[in-house]
Structure formats: structure tokens, C-alpha cells
Amino acid sequence: MAKFASFGMLAAAATLAQATSLANMCTDTKAKATVPSTGLFPGIVTSVDVTANPVYNETVADEAYYPDATFDYCNVLLNFWLPAPEKFNNRWVSTGGFGFAINYETSMPGGFHVNFDDVFPLANGTSNLNALYMFGYQAHHEMSSIGKAFTRNSFDLDDSTKLYAYYQGCSEGGREGFSQVQRFPDEWDGAVIGAPALRYGQQQVYHLFPQVAEKTLNYTPPYCELEKIVSLTISACDVLDGKADGVIGRSDLCKLHFDFNPTVGEEYHCSSSEVPPNRAAQ
Template sequence: MRLHPLAFPALIAATGASAAALSTVCTSSYVTDSLPSIVGIEFGSVSAVAVYNYSVAAGNSYPGVSGRNFCNISVAYSHTLKNDSVRARFQSETKPSLANATVKVNVYYYLPAPRQWSSRFLATGGGGFSINSGLSGLEGGLVYNAAVGLTDGGFGSLTTVLTDVLIPANGTMAWDLLVNLAYLSIHEMTEIGTGMATNFYTNTSKVYTYYQGCSEGGREGWSQVQRYGTQYDGAVIGAPAFRQAFQQPNHFWPQIQQTVAGYVPNTCEIQKLVNDTIDACDALDGKKDGVIGRTDLCRLHYNASSSIGSTYSCAASSGSSSGGGMGPVGASGGSGATPAQNGSITAKSVAAWNALIDGPYDSKGRHLYVGFQPGNQGASDVAGSYNSTSSTYYASASGLGGQWIDMFLNDIDSEELSLEGVTADNLRAWILQGYQKYTDTLMTVWPDLEDFQQSGGKVIHYHGEADNSIPTFYEQGIDALGDFYKLFLIPGAGHCSPAADNGPFPQTMIGSIIDWVEHGVAPEKVLNATILQGDLEGTRQDICAFSTRPEWKGNATVQPECVWPDREALAAWYPTLDSIPLSVYGLA
């Protein structure tokens, strides 16, 4: 199944400007005159429409706001690929390309009225295999009076994703469009947007440039600060979908384990194991609230085998989409209509669940990649799909992970992957193939942030501990990066959003990065967050900067203390990955 974002134009916002001032500058001719001159870019059509008294509903990553006036702008541009830097990158290679084509890219902006201009530009990214997240990824700019932009990457429309256009014919890959997704189009959208804003507001000497994105948008964010470090002042990056060669095949490990073991669990079994894990580990942080705040302690002190023999029961379901949201989900297990389910948890049920938690191992017992944290809602990767004809559950491998294997590795326009005869060593071979194919080109980049750091750039990096799409693990030594980089693991949060009731989520992240960059107020120990759902909705609950972890002492209504985990608990975040002969941690 292909995931498509909502189609909305990008935003550059402001409040309080007079209608006369906005109508004077919000014209296609004025915007055209404000476009920057960029080598290799040829601008096409430009449109500009004034919008008044616009309201933004609160989202996970920004609070609500009303009364915004702005200029809604779209700009088309192109570069002939056989002459530009995109094509030059592959001139010495035999990979098929769109060498003789001209790709038109569309970028979209909202420009605020001049009197309220705050000298900010916010670039946004996408999710899945989309290069933009539509309105949901853009309205944060309106809240903070910042210019905001998005791009269609040259795919043809805002709702067209890369996999719709990646394979023109089996055996042929549109490498130029892959380059656009990998890093180029967001860079160009930012370069155009920042330059246009500078020219549009003639009294502007400094435009602070920010980035915000999660999942694929998080990977895109790292691609920007790595490749174009001096272009950005700050970035808010969530659950980055990097290490694609590892990340995408990793989703098939539970299905491979089930195929080999000859047992496929149903959704009710998996939900029972999730619930038992939460019940057992909830209070390990000192507070019983339905949220696992210390997944490291849960991993050390709880084993799902304690659920063996317990019973489960679920009513019939009409079906739902697979989990994982905007991330690179691998399996479609657990979706579709199912009958009523009941039974007892067995050792085979636990083995299927532990495959998700522990991650994949090769035939020699070496660790290939990381698993997911305890308590994640993992049915999309573990639970089988139901066959109504045979009344059985089967292991299913499809979706974005299947597209990665078929399209990106084999240049085949397909997303359904057969698991017949597939073993852990096939998984290892896929990982190596993907690494070798993409390391020096696009989706894998050595994480060099020197230019970004030396130019004063700042990063707020967040990741839900209950993320069931992209696993959470980090390398030792990140504490030494605190002068420009802060990592926050969000208890109970899923993929780019809240998951557990009563779990906090950092809704004002853009405000936090602005405070850090423009006012020198760093989130030294905690990141402000709010509980967005559940009985405690609206309550503030701070999130501790990693490597410290939350611990509640005494009165559970106060903020948690941020404590240093002991050596054993800290080591739970740094698994030894010894199957692949390269530094997995060093790959972005």
C-alpha cells in the first residue's frame, strides 16, 4: 500500500498586517522580482494569493493560533538534468537516468505581511516515500510567524510519492528523482525560500533558517545539516528514517522468524503481550500512569515469557490500516477484517513477539540490527494477516519495506515480497546489497556535522520510546555534543506522535529551537512537553535530555527527576551489532 500525504501548499505566515500592505506585495510580479538568482535554476510560473484571518488547529508539533494573514505563493522551476549537478553525479556510472528529460519542480510558500515579518524561514520534510507532509507539516510556521515551504520534488504533484515514479520500467530507475528525495529538492526549496524572503522584505539583514521533519522528514533533515551545514541555523528532527538499507529489511524479521517457526500469531495475542508489558513495566520509573517511562529497565527486568498460559479474547474486527504512520513500515500484518479471537499465550507467541523486541540475528547468532523498545504497539510488524478462505493467519510482507526490496534493490515495480524460503541470511544479504548500492550516493551519508556545528547550528532530536516504525537506539558519547545537539526520548510516544494515554509530547519544539538559536536559551536538562491525551490531558510534563532518564519520587504530581541510569541500564541503549563488517552506528 502506498501512503499519500494530504495535499496543501506550504506556508509563510504573519499576523496583524494591514490588508493594504499585504495586497500590495502579494502579487505574482512582486514575488517574481523577489526570487533569488541561483545557478542551474530556471524559474517558471509564479502565483500569489492573499489569505486573511487564517486559523490553525493545534497539532502534535505546534499549538493552535488564529488571525493569521499571509501570501500563498507557488513557484515552479526546472533544471535540465543532463547539464546540472544531479546528472553530473552519475556521469561516470552506468545507472539509468532521466538524462534527456527536464523535471519541473514546484515549491509552495506563505509569505507574511511585511510589518510582522520575523526574519525566519522554516523548511519541512515528508514521510514514507513522500517528500512533503502537506498541511500537517507546515502550519507550525504560522504559529511562530515564520516563512514555511514545501516541495513536490519534481514527482508531478504534492500527493505523488517517489515510488509512484521511481521505476519508469522494470530494470530502470529514475535516479535523478531519487536524488531529489534524498537531499536536493529540499535544499533548493530552502535556498529559494530563504533568498525570496530576504529580497521580499528589503529591510531584512538576517533570515534565520530552520528545518522540521519526522520519519522520512527526519532523515531529510539530517541530509540537509550534513550536506548544507551553513544553510541552517536550527533543526527539529524526529525519529529519522536513516540507515535505510538496515531499517527497511529489518521490518521483515518477525515474519521471517514466524515462517521458519511455522507459527503466525493473531492481533489479539500481540495486543495481550503489549498490555502485559505495560502493566509490568509501568511503575519502573516510580509512577503508575499507563506509560513506560523506563524502557531500558523494562528490557532488563521483564521477559514476555511470564505471559505464557494467560488468556486473551478480542471481538471481531472490520479491519484497519497497518501501524507505523508516516514511517517506513515493513509489514502489513494485523490489517484487514478478522473474526473474534481467543486463546492462550504460548511459547511460540512469545518467540514471535521477542523477535520484534530483540531484532534480527544471522545464522551464526550475530546481531544484524536493533529491535524495538518494550511496550511499542507492534502488531503491524508481528501479527499475521487473516485469510478468510482458509480461516488462518499468515505472515505478510508488503508496504514500504517490500517496496524497498523490490524497487530500490531489484529495480522492479512491486511491493509484495514473497517470504518463501527466506532466512535470516537473506535478510543480511539485503542489508549488504542496499548498503553497497547507496552508501556513496544518496540514502546513507557519513554523519559529518562539522560545518553545521562551527556555523552555530543547533539540533533538537526527539524519538518516541514506543515507536513501532523506527527503532530507538543511540551511540555512546552523544552527551559530549550538548553544545549544539540535544536528544530527547519521549516516554510512551509512538511514531512522530503520542501513543499512550497520559504520555507527554513536545508540542512547542519549534519555539524551543527558536529560543535556543535566537536567544541562547538551550533546553539544557529538559524539553517542555504537554500531555495531549488521556485523563491528564493538558498537564505539563518535562522530558529529560538523554542520557538522563525520568524518575518519579514521592509526590507523583510533580515533575520527574532526570537521573543518570546505571551502567547496565545505559548499555541497553547500545546493542552490539556484530553481523555486518562496518560501523552501523556511524551511518546516517
């Protein structure tokens, strides 16, 4: 069977009283009884493949996309996260991966890491088209369709109760996000899609250019010089989206209107104790 591991996490926020407690809800018997059995993707998941166990006091800290928190959840293998019933707020969240990974184990506890280049090409050198389609759009569609039906059954939602569905992902997750909202727009109530890693031919050149330029010029800018460049860019482009908030919301207009030539020769100061924030935290 296909094992879906922590692609989906159900956000915790308010109160719903269909089940009395996490311990009562999070059992093998309950999970097997609530797996959708018809109409979605027959043969992919069967009830004998499903196990469930409650997890208490799980902690997430220092994540880019989630606030620090300690929480309880139901760990279900297929593997979807179900919050404690009193914390469920009719929300489903799907997360994407990074790089060549369709999911990323550090996004949330219990995740897994499967890379596209682990399964493509095939051993005989030919294209693994099934993996290509799955990583491109199909696997996430299957996961979210099964997961949302499973969630409705787990929390005993009737047909008149809305289950809100959201997508969040960056890079590989951005590509996945665009594939989902383009192909299956009716499945989502909202999506946060960051840095979709598209146009690979240009993208890989962009990744290499700074290092090649530094090597060619035999000069590596200090941290404070890069900070100065960022500050000047924000000052020039912040208001182009109509709001002065320290964020460049219209990078397209920035590229059109920001003349960087006058910034050449601008003074900057490097403190002897100044280090990048990520290094200071190590």
C-alpha cells in the first residue's frame, strides 16, 4: 500500500465535542472504522493497514512556518495528524516539501523524507513516469482527498458541516501548491505558496552565480555590507506596493524601478563583534 506520512496536519484551535477525549478517539478500532472505503481511490488504503496511537506533549520549536507550541495529537498510520477533539476547529492543513522532497520531516513532528531523485530514473535508466506524476501533483491530491474524508469520519462531521482546507508550502512545496490550486481549485479554501521552484534552467544558474562571482573577483562581502544592500533595496522598493511596512510586496516593480547605480559608493560600518543572526544563535 502507499503510506502517507504526515503530509496532512489538522490545525488545532477551538472546541468540537463529537468525541469525548483523545484517548477514546485515537484507537486502532476507531481509525480503521473511519478510513473512507469507497469513491476515492479504491485499493490504495485498507482498514488493516491503519494503526493509531495518542501522542502527548509534543513540542515544536524554532520552526520557520509554525509558532512554538506544545500539543497532543492522534498519530494515525496512513499517517495523518488528528488533534484532540476539544481542540479541533474544522480545519485541514496540507504541507509541501523542500528541494526534491515531496514532504520534509522537520516541518512537523512525525514527518518523512522521500526525494524524487531516489526513485527517478529507474534502474535501467528509463523515466519513472509514475513517480513523476506522483511528485508533480497526484500524490498530494490523493493524500488530501483521503485525509479530508478520513477527518470528516473521525470527527463525525455531517454533510452540512464545513471542513475548511488550506495548503502551505515553499520551494518544492510551492510547486506542489501551484499544482494543487491549478488542477483541483475546488478542494481548497486558501493557500500560502512561497518561492515556487520553477524554471529550473534559470534557477540553478541563479544559485551558482554569487559564489562564481565572489571566486572570480576574489572578494567575499562582509555581513554588514550585505545588510546595507538589503536596507537600500527595501528603502527604494517598500512603498511600491502602496504600503510602507518594511516588506517588498512587489518585487516585479522593484526590478523595474530600482536604479542601483546611485547606491555604489554608499558608506557602511562593520562592528568587530557583529555576526549574522544565525551564527550568533549557534
